[in-house]
Amino acid sequence: MLMTALLILPVLLILATLIHKGGSIISAEFLFSEPTNGMTAGGIFPALYGTIWLVAVALMISVPLGVAAALYLSEYAGDNWFTRIINLAIINLAGVPSIVHALFGVGAFVLFFGFGTSILAASLTLAIMTLPLIIVATKESLQAVPHAFREACWNMGATRWQTIRKVVLPNAVSGILTGVILEVSRTTGETAPIMFTGAAFFLPFLPESVFDQTMALSLHLYVVATQVPNVPDELPYGVALVLIAIVLLMNSLSIAFRMWLRGRKKW
Amino acid sequence: MNEKAATDYAIHTDKLNLWYGTFQALFDVDLDIKDGIITSLIGPSGCGKSTFLRSVNRINERLGYVRINGSIDVMGKNIYDPDVELLQVRKQIGMVFQRPNPLPLSIRDNVLFGYNIHMRKERASRSQKDEIMEAALRQVLLWDKVKDRLNARATELSLEEQQKLCIARLLPVKPTLLLMDEPCSALDPKGTEAVEELIWELRGQYTILIVTHNMAQARRASEECIFMLMGKVVEHGQTQDVFVTPKRKETSDYIEGRYG
Numbered sequence: 001m002l003m004t005a006l007l008i009l010p011v012l013l014i015l016a017t018l019i020h021k022g023g024s025i026i027s028a029e030f031l032f033s034e035p036t037n038g039m040t041a042g043g044i045f046p047a048l049y050g051t052i053w054l055v056a057v058a059l060m061i062s063v064p065l066g067v068a069a070a071l072y073l074s075e076y077a078g079d080n081w082f083t084r085i086i087n088l089a090i091i092n093l094a095g096v097p098s099i100v101h102a103l104f105g106v107g108a109f110v111l112f113f114g115f116g117t118s119i120l121a122a123s124l125t126l127a128i129m130t131l132p133l134i135i136v137a138t139k140e141s142l143q144a145v146p147h148a149f150r151e152a153c154w155n156m157g158a159t160r161w162q163t164i165r166k167v168v169l170p171n172a173v174s175g176i177l178t179g180v181i182l183e184v185s186r187t188t189g190e191t192a193p194i195m196f197t198g199a200a201f202f203l204p205f206l207p208e209s210v211f212d213q214t215m216a217l218s219l220h221l222y223v224v225a226t227q228v229p230n231v232p233d234e235l236p237y238g239v240a241l242v243l244i245a246i247v248l249l250m251n252s253l254s255i256a257f258r259m260w261l262r263g264r265k266k267w
Numbered sequence: 268m269n270e271k272a273a274t275d276y277a278i279h280t281d282k283l284n285l286w287y288g289t290f291q292a293l294f295d296v297d298l299d300i301k302d303g304i305i306t307s308l309i310g311p312s313g314c315g316k317s318t319f320l321r322s323v324n325r326i327n328e329r330l331g332y333v334r335i336n337g338s339i340d341v342m343g344k345n346i347y348d349p350d351v352e353l354l355q356v357r358k359q360i361g362m363v364f365q366r367p368n369p370l371p372l373s374i375r376d377n378v379l380f381g382y383n384i385h386m387r388k389e390r391a392s393r394s395q396k397d398e399i400m401e402a403a404l405r406q407v408l409l410w411d412k413v414k415d416r417l418n419a420r421a422t423e424l425s426l427e428e429q430q431k432l433c434i435a436r437l438l439p440v441k442p443t444l445l446l447m448d449e450p451c452s453a454l455d456p457k458g459t460e461a462v463e464e465l466i467w468e469l470r471g472q473y474t475i476l477i478v479t480h481n482m483a484q485a486r487r488a489s490e491e492c493i494f495m496l497m498g499k500v501v502e503h504g505q506t507q508d509v510f511v512t513p514k515r516k517e518t519s520d521y522i523e524g525r526y527g
Contacts, residue, residue, distance in 0.1 A: 148368045149368070149370055149371060152364075152368040152369070152433075153370065153380075154329075155324065155362045156361075156380060156381040156384065157355075157357030157358045157381065157385060157440075158380075167370055167371070
């Protein structure tokens with residue numbers, strides 16, 4: 001009981017500090033206007049907008065790829081040295097520090113594929129970094145679907161794909177979506193992988209395509225907190241509050257969603 | 268083998284041997300199972316009766332370590348021929364399991380599941396499908412109980428109803444052979460009676476091969492009976508003959524309950 005209280009204490013403290021110091025700056029104008037005066041005043045809209053871009057593009061890449069990989073590993077591939085190596089690689093990928101991902105992103109996407117510093121390069125880097133998350137979540141939810149259902153399908157002459165589409169996926173979709181939402185919150189907060197690949201210090205315009213650079217909330221926080229002189233105290237706290245609010249919102253959404261779907265499940 | 272002999276029997280096996288890894292589960296099984304009747308398979312646990320049943324629709328082979336030689340002809344066609352399509356085999360042969368295994372879908376979708384998979388070219392309208400579903404549910408004596416809740420989840424039904432549903436969902440694809448692996452062992456006596464009654468109803472329309480541990484059930488619900496022991500067929504004949512005047516001592520020992 002006491003330990004549990006100790007666990008939530010830091011979260012509450014962080015939130016309380018942020019609200020206390022940065023709450024006053026939050027307003028519609030703060031969310032929807034551009035930074036002014038060399039980023040010492042004004043709002044955060046370009047960063048917010050850029051973060052949405054980055055996360056959306058990263059999801060479009062990693063979700064299909066991750067779900068397909070998990071389907072293959074869980075429904076098609078047998079247990080052999082090849083799949084064991086793949087599984088090991090996935091676990092290791094999850095353990096790679098984000099700055100290493102960032103440098104890989106620079107080498108592979110910015111330079112080798114020639115995407116330049118752009119949303120595409122940054123999102124690809126984020127996608128690769130969060131791929132293990134989505135693969136593991138999907139695999140777990142696929143394996144939670146009782147084997148008897150697959151057998152029943154196969155014995156009626158359904159192909160593997162028919163079995164997956166009609167029975168396995170519909171019953172695993174809650175777990176997969178939970179993984180996706182968790183990925184959103186993780187992607188939103190990451191700074192290192194995007195700072196060399198696509199996120200800019202300051203931009204006077206909004207991105208128009210995936211080949212543009214963009215500002216991002218996480219990097220913006222780093223910038224206003226450490227790189228720009230004479231920033232009023234409440235500004236970085238406000239940015240941090242918005243960032244953490246998005247992450248907490250996404251996490252609670254994923255928990256609520258999982259509980260709702262679990263309540264509907266009956267077998 | 269000539270064509271005549273092939274079509275007289277629903278299942279014809281020739282020197283069927285089966286191994287799980289190094290363990291041999293079936294020894295030279297030669298069986299001719301007649302078309303259109305109910306045949307029961309009895310024998311003590313581990314005698315190979317379920318293994319035999321599972322070879323007939325090739326679900327054993329999913330276990331990578333199963334090896335088979337000999338042949339199994341179903342309706343005159345060796346189902347282990349390389350040119351045989353597994354999905355067609357499974358369409359022709361329905362299987363019912365020990366534990367009812369309805370899919371986590373509505374009752375309606377369960378009954379039409381196989382139909383939707385195999386009859387996609389038919390392009391049946393919704394009302395045609397409804398008729399097919401009703402016919403299948405009526406045939407398993409379930410229609411009156413579920414007609415008002417066809418969209419309810421099949422997993423909410425009682426075990427007896429679930430098992431009937433599992434039989435119903437085989438019927439729309441018009442199988443010729445139904446394999447039943449102890450279909451009543453998870454049911455209470457009342458459910459057992461109801462499902463047996465249903466099996467008896469289906470007699471003549473389908474060839475039914477039923478594995479059972481229940482002597483009384485074999486006796487009540489089948490026309491021919493096969494007794495297996497240690498992976499070998501010991502006796503195969505009219506159910507009455509096997510029970511009343513068994514030819515082999517092992518059979519009479521088993522029937523009288525001396526082992527098993």
